[in-house]
Amino acid sequence: MVDMTENEDRRAVIKSKLRQNFDGKIVRKDLTKKIKEGANVPVYVLEFLLGQYCSSDDPDIIEEGVENVKRILADNFVRPDEAQKILSVLRQRGSYTVIDKITVNLNIKRDFYEAEFSNLGLKNIPIDEEYPAKFDRLLCGGIWCIVQLDYEYMEEDRNGTPISIRKLTPIQMPHVDIEELKQGRKAFTQDEWMDVLLRSIGMEPDTLTYREKWLLLIRMIPLVENNFNLCELGPRSTGKSHLYKEISPNSILVSGGQTTVANLFYNMGRKTVGLVGLWDCVAFDEVAGIRFKDKDGIQIMKDYMASGSFARGKEEKAASASMVFVGNINQSVDVLLKTSSLFDPFPPEMGTDTAFLDRIHCYLPGWEIPKFRPEHFTDDYGFITDYLAEFIRELRKEQYGDALDKYFRLGTNLNQRDTIAVRKMVGGLLKLVYPDGEFSKEQLEEILKLALEMRRRVKEQLKKLGGMEFYDVNFSYIDKDSFEEYYVSVPEQGGGKLIPEGMCNPGQVYTVSQGKSGMIGVFRLESQMLPGNGKFERTGIGSEREAREATNTAFNFLKANAGHISGTISTTTKDYIVNYQDLQGIGMTSKLALPTLIALASIALNKPTVSSLAVLGEISIAGTMIKVDELANALQVCLDSGAKKVLLPITSAADLGTVPSELIGCFNLIFYQSAEDAVFKALGVE
Incomplete structure (x- = not known):
């Protein structure tokens, strides 16, 4: 019973610190769950509305706020199959407010901006240039907005559209003050901040072990680091793709199956950059099904994963999107380790290509993450998902990878690729857990050990597939003060x-x-x-x-x-x-x-x-x-x-x-x- 009381006390402390430092940017996650089950809107859209209407501890205000949000979603959220009905209501009333995903393009021939509505199905709607100037994400893949529309049919202007945009308000945070975040972080201990981050993505940290908390945070590195390649294979129902699909508006989940170089990298016909140029993170669900229609697809992907750039036609293009590969392991890990490699679920042209696999910076052991049950999802306060996503996005601009040089040196068994991978992981975890840049030598060492283990898991499998070329898997780090060398093993090899x-x-x-x-x-x-x-x-x-x-x-x-x-x-x-x-x-x-x-x-x-x-x-x-x-x-x-x-x-x-x-x-x-x-x-x- 002491345990429960302790947990409740900790929650109360965290909640009061959140109220003091991040008021208006937090939301109770059980409210999200309640409404999410009945509304097919991304979590970040829902939480934006909840943050506006339910930012209180008073149960009556919260209840009234939830009803408001439900009503707004029922009346204004556009379901694709009801688009014509909403257009009809707009025509009758002369004005109507909708929630939809808006993308803006510049019509060069006529020199004005045009909006495209994702669910409403409208195209070429004129939009004032102040909006794309103020919210440039409208021009890069689109954002969810609350839009007030007017309808006025003019007999003499038959070629124009009767629909116009009176006001547009982005539902995603257009700007985040990163200094405010860093100041706010100082109020929390390391454990408290980890709990806040986990609750922000919907997980309840009190049901997780300390190691499981770190593993879930490692899933977030591709969102906070540029050009970071992560692989997570494990059992079903462990939420491998949830973060990339629901939580972050800056990542896109490519569901298994065929993809093309034009879609992913560059469309030479249209001269437009593909998904890697538009998103911070491109995640592939069900790696077993990845197929490229183009013969050179995997080669271009390898080039991109190694250097962050790719050549198409006459020019070289650079992008910063991270790559994530998630999929299911159908056998137990022991069997896989004995009979083949941990990359077995990849399609053969990837899973046996050591050059491709060597470009994966981190292999997250999905089999260590519990299968999620209702108690694993939090009812407590966390950041509004969109605030979390935007400050994580801001942190991509900062570099912490060289922080380890102050106290540690990497062992001789790490080659250049290993070193880059470990530095990226150390930098990513430091940005997430210590965005204010304040951490001790022991806290840095804890992160360094995790980073070495995640990369060594890749190397161990490469050694199985590629033999002598990858013999140096005994990863270590050297303490610059004591000159002692510490070796890091991977748990599933039992230390070997x-x-x-x-x-x-x-x-x-x-x-x-x-x-x-x-x-x-x-x-x-x-x-x-x-x-x-x-x-x-x-x-x-x-x-x-x-x-x-x-x-x-x-x-x-x-x-x-x-x-x-x-x-x-x-x-x-x-x-x-x-x-x-x-x-x-x-x-x-x-x-x-x-x-x-x-x-x-x-x-x-x-x-x-x-x-x-x-x-x-x-x-x-x-x-x-x-x-x-x-x-x-x-x-x-x-x-x-x-x-x-x-x-x-x-x-x-x-x-x-x-x-x-x-x-x-x-x-x-x-x-x-x-x-x-x-x-x-x-x-x-x-």
């Missing part, structure tokens, strides 16, 4: 520590090699020894013939050479059982002779292998060493899996030149000259 620190049990061995699928991964061997008559049993490898043969090679080698290793090993009075585990689901490896030999010797001598060891390499039936394939990739897997020591055949020493030096520097490499030498060194016997 498949090979535990410290001593294993005798008979337990980890080996890294190529699985049946062709991917390189970690395999664990666990052994038992029982009194018996020299039987050798294997579990976990099924009917894999090559794997079975490799294990037989090991047991036969031990029978022939046990005396060279230790006089106490018996292959006649003991039975051995070895269990093989494919830890990453990549199919059992056939390179099992050497690891099996080490596992058998370890259990027979009751001596564990040295700590954090990965065994690489293989032996033939005669004990000849076989060098490691794809050494650099194998060592990268060792590093990701937590190995600190690597057992390598001396025949692989020549291949070390192909491995980046910083990767080699991560291990204690132990070379072996023969199969027996490998056993001794694995068990730490000199």
